[in-house]
Amino acid sequence: MTDEPSATAVVPGHLTLLFSVVRDDDPRATGSRGAGVTLEAGVQTTVSPGTRTTFNGEPIEIEPVDRVLDVLGVDSAVDIETPLALGAGFGISGAATLGAAIAANAAFECSATENELVTYAHVAEVESGTGLGDVVAQARGGIPLRLEPGAPDVGRLDGIPARTRVEYLVLGEVETREVLAGDITDLSEAGERALEAVRTSPTVETLFEAGWRFSVEAGLTDDELSAVVEDVHDVGGRAALGHLGRTVVALEDGLSSVGYVPEVTAVDPTGATLIGGSAHR
């Protein structure tokens, strides 16, 4: 009830533990199969009148955010706040894009449905080359299994019904576009095997085991990452890598119990959601 339309959405971070790539002429049907963990540590995106885009207060340009606002026919400022590191595998571009779509829809009364907003954000990520499966996982929350790739009307999701404390340690960055532009045949075959293992035994323990095996088989680990994961495994803990990034993620107190000083969060139960705002009337 104000002249300044504004709205804020929160979207969980998403660490993909295993995945395979599926390309299609239709960007809605392009995406990834796989599994991962959404995190209460997430991204808060506020839309209001203006033209700037900021990331933790600093000017930034995020191609899929621009694309999704174009599709909604909205010109607005987008302010993105997150404790998560860019380029470390948390799906921040997907979260900002979906958050911008949800917030802009509310502030500017675009009358899109939830599935439509997820579709717009998924397509914007695919067309920008910045992500393949984060948006649909972040929309759902929890521990999503991406059984069939793509937007809601095309893809198919399930989930592992568990909630737990999660710890993570960021050791560096990976450029998503570069990895996805390379030869990913072996990676995708390893991802399909890993997803099948999780479907056979849909527990968080199997997810972390299959995730780590995937990272090794797909050549996505290195000595530094493997050393940390093995420290956790040595005492019976569960650890795996978040892709595409150089991030180790562990269940419960897996990292802190062996002497690391990780960030601490938890499985997000909610998925993407509006948290406030006022539409233009």
Next chain:
Amino acid sequence: MTDEPSATAVVPGHLTLLFSVVRDDDPRATGSRGAGVTLEAGVQTTVSPGTRTTFNGEPIEIEPVDRVLDVLGVDSAVDIETPLALGAGFGISGAATLGAAIAANAAFECSATENELVTYAHVAEVESGTGLGDVVAQARGGIPLRLEPGAPDVGRLDGIPARTRVEYLVLGEVETREVLAGDITDLSEAGERALEAVRTSPTVETLFEAGWRFSVEAGLTDDELSAVVEDVHDVGGRAALGHLGRTVVALEDGLSSVGYVPEVTAVDPTGATLIGGSAHR
């Protein structure tokens, strides 16, 4: 990490504002199309060793809860706590059934996926004659549109991406089984028209308008309910009925602003989720 397996799930209440009934030989494909509002006011269900079922501390028997535990192969005590009134349209049987499934799966390590648990609970409700669309809506949270009826692998959901304060006033009870056993042709035709209106303009305002029109056309209102709804409409507020019950629900402060003393809650953003417990190891 204890010898006493126990887990607790929370599931939102669900007020169906409009619906049509779809029957099929397969109970997974039986259900309802329609739309409603899930509520932060919900049902907390705890599963632990034992044989009792209690509702707010009093012994009770709830057929679909027994059925869903049978399917999971679990014998356990089920303790259900809720501020919501039974028989007033809040989908309490669906919430208790889904909550028991989620909690039992965690406590007794049944290794079912989220979609499987929702399917078991939906089928238990259909076979008990206690509900047709609450479970899938309660699993999703928010403001669910049930586009195609039935369990996750069969049905199709979307949602209106809005969150708002919600007020409600319970004026009495309706026995779900009796209404669903009668002739529901006219009701279903009115429900299909109402859902089409919401799909054309997916906003909470349209939902409440289409919901109220549905209640009138389907013959589900009476003088007392209509008088309350019209009091809200007279000052430009939005009100409708929650089915199957004798409950008036309004957006924002719709009821309190015209002098009623309603219960106050909000759209639930999360859907059904585990909140704690310890599995048997």
